[in-house]
Amino acid sequence: MASRYDRAITVFSPDGHLFQVEYAQEAVKKGSTAVGIRGANIVVLGVEKKSVAKLQDERTVRKICALDDHVCMAFAVSTAFTGLTADARVVINRARVECQSHKLTVEDPVTVEYITRFIATLKQKYTQSNGRRPFGISALIVGFDDDGIPRLYQTDPSGTYHAWKANAIGRSAKTVREFLEKNYTEDAIANDNEAIKLAIRALLEVVQSGGKNIELAIIRRNQPLKMFSAKEIELQVTEIEKEKEEAEKKKSKKIA
């Protein structure tokens, strides 16, 4: 049945599916995992780095991008996307232009919700035009608004967006989301460092070769985007492994 209604984006199937949009969501699952966590005073974005070819310049293979950086650096908005690289580049460019256009028009930086809505509306337009296909990307958008409240939003190829406390997108997103559901507690995110650790622990569930394949970015209130260096990530990973060992020792003592 699906094959008769899945060639054109503008055709609904008899049971109400837009197959092209659903297939676009499959394309997102081909990208590597990205996780976003909203802490009390911090937002964390962690992504699984794809291994780069030997001759490829690593700097050009970034999954976490800044969308805007306020002049006084009161806040910054950044995003992690997963799915088709080329589609992501196009959407990010449009979002960046919109951030600046908004700033020039109303003299205020965009709110995180505004730019998320802009990206989601853009994606939705491509699910309703003839001759175009949907964008094959999902994005996690984080930042602080003027009121100092941290925000995390997720968009998907259908053009929907929702606010989340913590979410994951890409390959094995379900496993990561289940881990977050179990481990995201108010205690876990009260402390900035704990929130960072939670993001790394969530990624370690699915990343194949440990810390060296993880990229991490954080935004603290009133500070610009900070990308973690490989060393800093390794430090966090070693701490997490130590904590795991101690927890296991305690467990075995209890049993014994």
Next chain:
Amino acid sequence: MAATFFGEVVKAPCRAGTEDEEEEEEERRETPEDREVRRQLAGKREVRLLRRQTKTSLEVSLLEKYPCSKFIIAIGNNAVAFLSSFVMNSGVWEEVGCAKLWNEWCRTTDTTHLSPTEAFCVFYHLKSNPSVFLCQCSCYVAEDQQYQWLEKVFGSCPRKNMQVTILTCRHVTDYKTSESTSSLHSPFLKALKTQNFKEPPCCSLLEQPNIVHDLPAAVMSYCQVWKIPAVLYLCYTDVMKLDLITVEAFKPLLSSRSLKGLVKNIPQSTEILKKLMTTNEIQSNIYT
């Protein structure tokens, strides 16, 4: 002939069959060139089973020449990676022969000079117990070639006292179920067995209306017809390329009777598998 709503007349397929005159005309139209093209195409698509040392074709089928008590077949890159890391590293396996074939899915265009590295289906037997056979099949065997493959490997009168185990993968979107697909934990294993396979499989059985396709289906049908005990382990995954998590989904088989005694060092095998992943990682920049 039928009229549509827009007034156009379209030729509707007629189930009464075509008229006799039309059929005769079509047959007369076949020229010697058509026959020659057909013959060449059939030759190109021939499945050839070659002996290892001499690279000559085997006169009889593989299992007629080498008696077999256990036959493990891996079809698809993830199944092949699983057997390579866990089974082939735990013993000394000797290559017995290979099957070479060409179809539209093959990347190479030259069918007569396939290099040794392009052998698509390689057959091994365990040196310490030569009746244990392994087949690593990483190519797609087309529908018209499956019968030839079966003839050349199993022969037309197979022995019934062997056990066949097949490992393969399928994309999870092919899995039909009444529960919501978002609650499926892929990758997961499903089993299908022939009537003569009496042992309990290592995972739940494949439910209806799901079906098995391609070469695994051909082998299972053959085994069912010839009353050979056979079991197929099908891994439904959402990553069809070589993937660590998909390969590890086959791990429950390590405790099965089919692979018992063939797997020795599991931690070392896991290391070998990880290395295999990194060396085979294709640098694709389309997805990020």
